[in-house]
Amino acid sequence: MSHIGYGCLMTVDREQVLRTAAALLSRKATATMDEVARAAGIGRATLHRHFAGRDALVRALEALGIQEFEAAIDTARFDDGTAEEALRRLIAGLEPVAGLLAFLVTENQLFEGDQMNEGWDRLDARVAALFRRGQERGEFRIDLTPVWLTEALYGLIGTCAWAVQDGRVAGKDFQYMIAELLLGGARRSVER
Amino acid sequence: MSHIGYGCLMTVDREQVLRTAAALLSRKATATMDEVARAAGIGRATLHRHFAGRDALVRALEALGIQEFEAAIDTARFDDGTAEEALRRLIAGLEPVAGLLAFLVTENQLFEGDQMNEGWDRLDARVAALFRRGQERGEFRIDLTPVWLTEALYGLIGTCAWAVQDGRVAGKDFQYMIAELLLGGARRSVER
DNA sequence: CCGATGTGAGACATCAATGTCTCATCGGGA
DNA sequence: TCCCGATGAGACATTGATGTCTCACATCGG
Structure with a gap:
């Protein structure tokens, strides 16, 4: 399933989100959930849908x-x-x-x-x-x-x-x- | 009443507070100001009197x-x-x-x-x-x-x-x- | 065409830590 | 002795992050 758009609506690639979060948190360990979401190009709500909370994300x-x-x-x-x-x-x-x-x-x-x-x-x-x-x-x-x-x-x-x-x-x-x-x-x- | 020397009212030794804080924060970097104060055996208010805030403490x-x-x-x-x-x-x-x-x-x-x-x-x-x-x-x-x-x-x-x-x-x-x-x-x- | 699904934006309550304040108390020094 | 300074305890407002919720909308599949 191919896709193009940048910020457009598409199913979140959980793996990609994790890698982006890893890259960000490696540089700034105190980054907020909002920053992580922005970095991954998704909304904070969506981030919460995939990872119950910051703890779950870190896990x-x-x-x-x-x-x-x-x-x-x-x-x-x-x-x-x-x-x-x-x-x-x-x-x-x-x-x-x-x-x-x-x-x-x-x-x-x-x-x-x-x-x-x-x-x-x-x-x-x-x-x-x-x-x-x-x-x-x-x-x-x-x-x-x-x-x-x-x-x-x-x-x-x-x-x-x-x-x-x-x-x-x-x-x-x-x-x-x-x-x-x-x-x-x-x-x-x-x-x- | 009737305690001696330890938590008693006495002028805070700024150097000693810093060393205690260093020991605690080395183990738990996210320790709160309250925990730092307790570890140093002083009140949180006193800690704030000597270090304007967490930032000042870290500095x-x-x-x-x-x-x-x-x-x-x-x-x-x-x-x-x-x-x-x-x-x-x-x-x-x-x-x-x-x-x-x-x-x-x-x-x-x-x-x-x-x-x-x-x-x-x-x-x-x-x-x-x-x-x-x-x-x-x-x-x-x-x-x-x-x-x-x-x-x-x-x-x-x-x-x-x-x-x-x-x-x-x-x-x-x-x-x-x-x-x-x-x-x-x-x-x-x-x-x- | 239409419904299902997943999403972004934002409102909202909650919570923890912070920073500020007051006040009673104790100790040292005049 | 008496006053001044420093402290501990706690109340209080503030701040920032978090977690939950609703709603509008885009995309996809039928």
């Missing part, structure tokens, strides 16, 4: 973020080749979701309720398992815990996403900056 | 964070010894301020106004200069820009502060985890 974004994160993990094929190669593939796959993840991480309201989405635990476990595999293969150092490496990955992705948004880091360098820093660090390694 | 926290960050830089003696040593001293000095910095970084409202505190620029410049010095000395790699290394340092400090608060990383490992990851990365760089 939907959380589900979307988890889903795309999981997809990125699947695509990264953790068991193919070295752990380093898998990590680089993961970072590449996460780039399009970086802004959304940065927003969700700061939305700590998500993590204090009893109904915390268990998807995060699964993601954490899978990523930590990748780092652990790298340690067992002798690729990664063992004095940095897999849990910390996982957190650091999240942190660097969010930080870099913001830095790119603010123009402090070139967008094209996103994957390189994260992967190189996380893997090799700032110190100039000994040439060999 | 005061910003000033405090900048001041302590600057103090940490001074203490780190950037020009003494290697850049790596200076960076480790900086991380050590920033540990007590980590929570506050993590809060301020996410308070992006601070950075969108025209009246953005120029203190951040000075801090950025000083830290970036340290990384640049390390590059010029041949200690640090030159394919990671000083600006990115600076951002990454902020990000890792905030991430680690949260991870410690949530019990995912041991508090005593704070300095080590950040310094080792930032300097050496996850890869096991053995000379063989």
Whole structure:
């Protein structure tokens, strides 16, 4: 069902609304429902028809973020080749979701309720398992815990996403900056 | 009646209120003025007498964070010894301020106004200069820009502060985890 | 052509946080 | 001792976001 018009009356594409909301909230976490609706090119009433309230919207974004994160993990094929190669593939796959993840991480309201989405635990476990595999293969150092490496990955992705948004880091360098820093660090390694 | 010292009527220690507010807001950025007041053991009216409003409070926290960050830089003696040593001293000095910095970084409202505190620029410049010095000395790699290394340092400090608060990383490992990851990365760089 | 559906705009009540005010009380200093 | 200043508690109005509702209208399918 094709369609043309911009503001004209057409069935709302729930997916598109979510992506627009993600883009907006990534930049301005305190955006109101009205701003979200405007950004998505729909009316506030319509936004409420699809998402019962702000809470439901954030939950939907959380589900979307988890889903795309999981997809990125699947695509990264953790068991193919070295752990380093898998990590680089993961970072590449996460780039399009970086802004959304940065927003969700700061939305700590998500993590204090009893109904915390268990998807995060699964993601954490899978990523930590990748780092652990790298340690067992002798690729990664063992004095940095897999849990910390996982957190650091999240942190660097969010930080870099913001830095790119603010123009402090070139967008094209996103994957390189994260992967190189996380893997090799700032110190100039000994040439060999 | 008959309470002693604590909630008793006594002149408010502005500094102590700020520190308490920083500790609370680091954990819960959306805490209300009432919650901040309760946490500081004072009445909401008194809080308003010292800080005109929530905005003024956040600005005061910003000033405090900048001041302590600057103090940490001074203490780190950037020009003494290697850049790596200076960076480790900086991380050590920033540990007590980590929570506050993590809060301020996410308070992006601070950075969108025209009246953005120029203190951040000075801090950025000083830290970036340290990384640049390390590059010029041949200690640090030159394919990671000083600006990115600076951002990454902020990000890792905030991430680690949260991870410690949530019990995912041991508090005593704070300095080590950040310094080792930032300097050496996850890869096991053995000379063989 | 006509009804069903989904939409935009806006009115409206609600709610929570904020900011301001008063007042009784306590403590320190003159 | 007595007065002044600072405080805590609470009342109050204000503000902004939210959630619900109605209504007119455009589009689609029959």
